[in-house]
Amino acid sequence: MLIQKNAKMISDHEHQHLVSIEDRGFLYGDGCFSTAQFIRGEIQLWQGHLARFEKAISALCLNCDMDRINTAKVKCLDQISAQYGENAQGTIKVLISRGQGQRGYAPPDQDADLYFYFYPQTAFTTEIPTLEKVGLIDQALSTPMQQLRGIKSLNRLEQVLLKHQANQQAWQEALCFDQHEHLVEGISSNCFVYLEGQWHTPDLALAGIDGVMRQEILSRMQHFQIAHQIRKISRSELASVQAIFLCNALHPMQIVHTLIVDQVQQTLDHHLCEQLFQQLQLHDF
Template sequence: MRAWINGQPASAINVADRGLAYGDGLFETIKVRAGRAALLERHLARLQEGCQRLAIPCDMALLRQELLLYLQQVGDGVCKLILTRGAGQRGYTIPEFCEPQRVLQATPTPQWPIAHRQHGIQLFPCQLRLSAQPRLAGLKHLNRLEQVLARAEWSDPAYAEGLLLDQQGHVLDCVFSNVFIVREQQLLTPALHNAGVAGVMRAELLQRAKAAGISVAVKEISLTQLQQADEVFTCNSLYGIWPVRGYAEQSWSVGPITRKLQQLIIDLVDE
């Protein structure tokens, strides 16, 4: 399906756009089924928070209206929503007046092996360390060079994802997913105060797990704690949950809490 820019079919953007020049913008990757967006409110809430933190003016009502119309035409697939600050003069100074650009693109739903969900994946130990920047932490901003470089570290299809650590060696997230561990019946996921992306599926899992009576915590997690975990899994809004069966020399079986959580989000995941 053809992309939309500012509500109209289009295929080009101004070469002076700050999203292109500086990564000055945000994006959301949204799963679409039968013209409806999974976790829509979480996606829009994260985008709105990003706009506030980056001081990008955005008419959220207009964006929502355009998005809902576009999704109806997509049907099934993935919609990438990109919001840039718009065109500006040369230099880093934020223009006094700017017109944010709203870009909507559709692609087919990725087809990952069903074995990833059923039997688990192997995590690649990425050497790249994520930089600390609290003002950007959690946001899905347009500068993804760290993830690009991390993903370039492996080509072996035996690895479905790569684990990312911070500068101190603490576990943060994965290249395109968030990570959870289970220790002594408690569900843990890394705090993302200084780096990483606060995924919408991560937030949904925390809420649903707590409602189901599972003890949850968001805290600093060391690599040793991950290696000593009873269960490990990754998640994102497109594929749901992948159990982790191996990382470096460590291996795990798919655990009961991971299986329970997979069932708790069955309504969000295509079978």
């Protein structure tokens, strides 16, 4: 794993990198992050990740501009190339913390700390991943304050607990709902469902993260004139769903094979997902 902090590249293969226990990212989850696929010498969908950071930095009042992130990115990629070769591929996580501060909630006036983590991977499969069992989470997602809606902050405690629930049920993923029982997203992904002859994805106005891959898929749907809707999807509608796929920056499509609704297993149509995968040319990722 490579870590870049304040434009200085650090390798912790031999020495563990230390972060102060007074770092606000550790104490309060005071910061934001984004995770991306690294392949062919580039961070995929980088402009989408930058847009995410620009929104988060403004909402969280962090002192970190886009030029600094782009400069850090170039140095990170140079380091990856030097250490792993030009054909390196894997996952990159970019994390911004407000940094070390005094006791108390009041944010210090200082430059934020910037980290790049690289997790090398030997190969990416060209097959579309399948999720054998996906269930429905009963616990409703909280509705964040307006300023924090859509922000991928370092506070992921909801997702940690939801993933624990899914693991207890032996589900590979799970669908989450808001307090009005409207579909929001997967635990670590956005979702698209096939209903009434077309694709739908949840309205995320009240909860959830509008992921960069979701944005890319919606853009391609519009470009290729594939009928779709962004709307509120009620929990009850999932009893008649024909197909579902989940997506995130690391997986443009994960096909749901079996959906478990009220302990009833529904086998879904994977061909609809595969057809869409080809139409949207998602093999580019």
